[in-house]
Amino acid sequence: MNRTHPQNIDAASLGSRKPLFAATRGCCKEGSMCIPCTRQCICISAVALLIVGIVAVIIVLTVTVGVPPFTPVNRLCVTTNNQTGFLCDDREVCIPASQVCDQRRNCANGEDEQESLCSDLPNSLPEYLIFYCGNHQFWIYADKRCDMMNDCGDCSDETGTWANCPPCGPQWWRCTMVVFHAYCACIPRSFCRDGVQHCSDWSDEYVCLR
Ligand SMILES: [Ca+2]
Ligand SMILES: [Ca+2]
Incomplete structure (x- = not known):
């Protein structure tokens, strides 16, 4: 009977060989190619499977629980x-x-x-x-x-440095009013030359044009 006995391997011949884990142990099919199954190959496959699993769980949770409404910070x-x-x-x-x-x-x-x-x-x-x-x-x-309207009651929302409002627009006439009322520093041009004094200097009746 022929028996195969282990051969004596010296240190020099061991050093010239590749590590055992890099040796071919089988075949992982990838398309038509056959690549060796190494530990690296198994590791990459495991990570890929883990990622696919996580994505699947997220999709299932999104479908079943629903997407929470976006809340702007x-x-x-x-x-x-x-x-x-x-x-x-x-x-x-x-x-x-x-x-x-x-x-x-x-x-x-x-x-x-x-x-x-x-x-x-x-x-x-x-x-x-x-x-x-x-x-x-x-x-x-x-x-x-x-907004031209006297919402605070003392016109502090329309005049003064705290309000910091821009100049009256073209549809408005700027003056110091006789009394506080619905408007403050700017009156509508429809008030000009209407026979009623709105500005303390009468400019709404003598200067302003509609
Ligand atoms: Ca509301
Ligand atoms: Ca206002």
Whole structure:
């Protein structure tokens, strides 16, 4: 009977051989190619399987639980009328500041009326939605600053350095008014030459043109 005996291997011949784990142990099919199955090959396959598994779990959770609504961290925006606004969850609709906590759902998901915003006005509102009047006991929504109307009652939202409003537009006439009323530093040009004094220097009756 022929027997195969282990051969005596000296140190020199061992050093010239490749490590055992790099030896061919089988064949991993990849397309039409046959590549050797090494530990590296097995490692890469395991990582790929793990990634596929994680992605599958995420997809299943998204389908079954649903995607949580996006909540912008900073909702400050500017409306089409160039007013300070509040950005809705869809990141497209920008509502005027004064529509927040007015008991009407102006954003699709009603996020403008959520309790965290409206439970303790004005403290529960972000600072950018608020303007404090000359008398700090009173506040208005930020979009009411510089809108020509006397919302604070003392015109501090329309005049003075704190309000920092731009000059009157072409449809308005600037003067110092006789008394405070609905308007402050700028009156509509429709008030010019209407037979009623609005400006202390009478400029609305003698200088202003409609
Ligand atoms: Ca609202
Ligand atoms: Ca105002």
